[in-house]
Amino acid sequence: LLAHLKTRDALEKVHQPRGYPLLGHGLIAKPDPEGFVNQIFGMGYLYPSAPRACVLWLGPMPITVIYSAELLEKIVCNSNHLNKGFAYKLLEPWLGQSLLISKKDRWRPKRKLLTPTFHYDILKDFVPVFNEQAKILVQKMGAACGKGKGTASTSGKVEVLELVTLCMLDIICETSMGRSVNAQMQKDSEYVWAVHTINKCVSERTRNPFTWPEPIYKLTSNGRTHSRCIQLLHSFTRQVIDERAAELERSDWKLGDGDRMAFLDLLLLMAHRGQMDPKDIQEEVDTFMFEGHDTTSNGLAWTLHFLGCNKHVQIRAQKEVDEVLQGSEEGTVEHISQLKYVECCLKEALRLCPSVPMILRELGADQPIAEDVVLPRGTHVLLNLFLVHRDPSQWPQPETFNPDRFLPENSIGRHPFAFAPFSAGSRNCIGQRFAIMEEKVVLAHILRNFTITSLQKRHEIRTDVNLIMRPQEGLFVKLEPRNKLS
Numbered sequence: 083l084l085a086h087l088k089t090r091d092a093l094e095k096v097h098q099p100r101g102y103p104l105l106g107h108g109l110i111a112k113p114d115p116e117g118f119v120n121q122i123f124g125m126g127y128l129y130p131s132a133p134r135a136c137v138l139w140l141g142p143m144p145i146t147v148i149y150s151a152e153l154l155e156k157i158v159c160n161s162n163h164l165n166k167g168f169a170y171k172l173l174e175p176w177l178g179q180s181l182l183i184s185k186k187d188r189w190r191p192k193r194k195l196l197t198p199t200f201h202y203d204i205l206k207d208f209v210p211v212f213n214e215q216a217k218i219l220v221q222k223m224g225a226a227c228g229k230g231k232g233t234a235s236t237s238g239k240v241e242v243l244e245l246v247t248l249c250m251l252d253i254i255c256e257t258s259m260g261r262s263v264n265a266q267m268q269k270d271s272e273y274v275w276a277v278h279t280i281n282k283c284v285s286e287r288t289r290n291p292f293t294w295p296e297p298i299y300k301l302t303s304n305g306r307t308h309s310r311c312i313q314l315l316h317s318f319t320r321q322v323i324d325e326r327a328a329e330l331e332r333s334d335w336k337l338g339d340g341d342r343m344a345f346l347d348l349l350l351l352m353a354h355r356g357q358m359d360p361k362d363i364q365e366e367v368d369t370f371m372f373e374g375h376d377t378t379s380n381g382l383a384w385t386l387h388f389l390g391c392n393k394h395v396q397i398r399a400q401k402e403v404d405e406v407l408q409g410s411e412e413g414t415v416e417h418i419s420q421l422k423y424v425e426c427c428l429k430e431a432l433r434l435c436p437s438v439p440m441i442l443r444e445l446g447a448d449q450p451i452a453e454d455v456v457l458p459r460g461t462h463v464l465l466n467l468f469l470v471h472r473d474p475s476q477w478p479q480p481e482t483f484n485p486d487r488f489l490p491e492n493s494i495g496r497h498p499f500a501f502a503p504f505s506a507g508s509r510n511c512i513g514q515r516f517a518i519m520e521e522k523v524v525l526a527h528i529l530r531n532f533t534i535t536s537l538q539k540r541h542e543i544r545t546d547v548n549l550i551m552r553p554q555e556g557l558f559v560k561l562e563p564r565n566k567l568s
């Protein structure tokens with residue numbers, strides 16, 4: 083009780099709605115997940131002045147929500163605050179102690195070891211995979227809008243998130259495990275079902291604190307589905323890892339000429355050299371599968387939505403794609419670096435709809451945030467990227483989709499942490515370069531082939547915000563082929 087009162091005292095000067103000792107904001111917090119998230123976002127608008135922070139009491143537990151570039155920098159650049167918050171524990175049964183969730187002492191050497199696996203020289207070999215899968219996506223989009231093979235639809239209406247997600251899933255499987263799951267073409271893959279279903283299970287569990295204790299969760303039907311998914315996912319990745327390790331063993335740990343190196347190969351080679359514990363490989367592969375497809379697919383699907391709402395932007399992006407690709411059917415690394423305006427479009431969509439809208443960190447030391455305000459060690463901080471990206475002092479007319487903001491001449495004077503969809507500091511997203519390259523190639527293929535018209539307005543789309551921000555009912559667009567699909 084004393085500790086609680088001391089913490090309340092320390093946080094007294096931070097903006098907060100009136101709450102009660104021990105109960106906190108329990109009596110005013112909305113019970114439904116959408117309402118609760120709206121409250122968290124709404125608090126940012128309620129308290130817009132500096133320091134852009136406010137406290138939410140989950141019962142006796144304070145969470146300080148911060149939403150300015152300056153405060154974000156203070157937290158993510160401080161090596162005392164590298165531990166993630168309690169909510170990440172729910173991912174542990176699937177991802178173990180992988181890079182995403184491990185505590186800082188375990189995380190640091192792993193991160194050092196894994197960073198080179200995302201070097202540009204390695205990523206560029208993945209570009210053919212991006213192209214292959216993007217071409218399949220274009221054919222599927224053609225079929226879905228009634229302009230390709232074997233479909234009856236003629237309205238051109240297509241839900242793009244589902245299609246893009248399967249494409250991104252194929253890409254991440256191929257690049258991280260060197261194994262195709264053929265999610266785009268093959269229905270009823272158990273692995274694909276498990277990846278999708280486990281995301282839903284974890285989202286539901288996050289929203290319901292009663293199911294957080296493991297023994298209770300196991301008794302629920304959601305908990306049983308979760309266990310089945312884990313079993314399927316782990317046995318699939320285990321089998322791929324064992325088979326690949328045996329192949330490498332047979333070839334004396336050398337790749338054949340023309341063999342494409344997957345992340346898994348790099349991890350296995352590290353384990354062979356004694357740099358990594360073989361037991362850790364599975365956790366990292368599972369993490370790439372989790373972090374590497376829902377994030378990119380939501381990022382890309384939102385971009386399609388915004389381009390479909392802003393025709394002048396779309397025309398400019400299409401013009402750039404046509405000029406850069408010049409009739410070439412494959413995007414190359416050179417093309418990728420030339421697609422500058424396309425990159426601005428992807429970034430602007432990530433600004434407005436960051437795939438990971440909030441991040442939780444546990445403070446490892448007292449953290450001053452204003453002259454007479456110190457956040458106590460051991461409390462949690464919610465980095466609200468969604469609101470950082472809407473700070474009007476950094477982003478005039480923040481709700482307007484305007485990719486020009488990211489042109490170099492328009493970025494002068496902006497705080498370097500005002501845009502952080504991949505988080506920032508030393509514990510930022512390891513896959514960000516991969517994500518941007520992948521999204522640029524796939525988007526270029528789509529823009530080359532289709533004109534997009536959004537069938538929903540942004541305010542009509544209700545979002546589901548858990549670990550990932552996604553539209554509740556999907557994103558519907560009308561697709562019209564520009565010429566023969568390629």
Ligand code: HEM
Nearest residue numbers: 181182373374377378381437438441504505511512513517
């Ligand atoms: C648009 C796409 C992506 C976005 C917006 C995104 C965003 C993020 C964010 C915000 C974090 C920090 C999470 C936290 O602190 O809780 C993160 C971490 C991470 N991401 Fe991404 N990500 C994307 C794509 C990818 C891809 C493609 C991969 C892998 C192939 C990946 C792998 C990871 C990993 C392993 C971490 C943990 C890093 C660490 O703690 O050292 N991400 N990502």
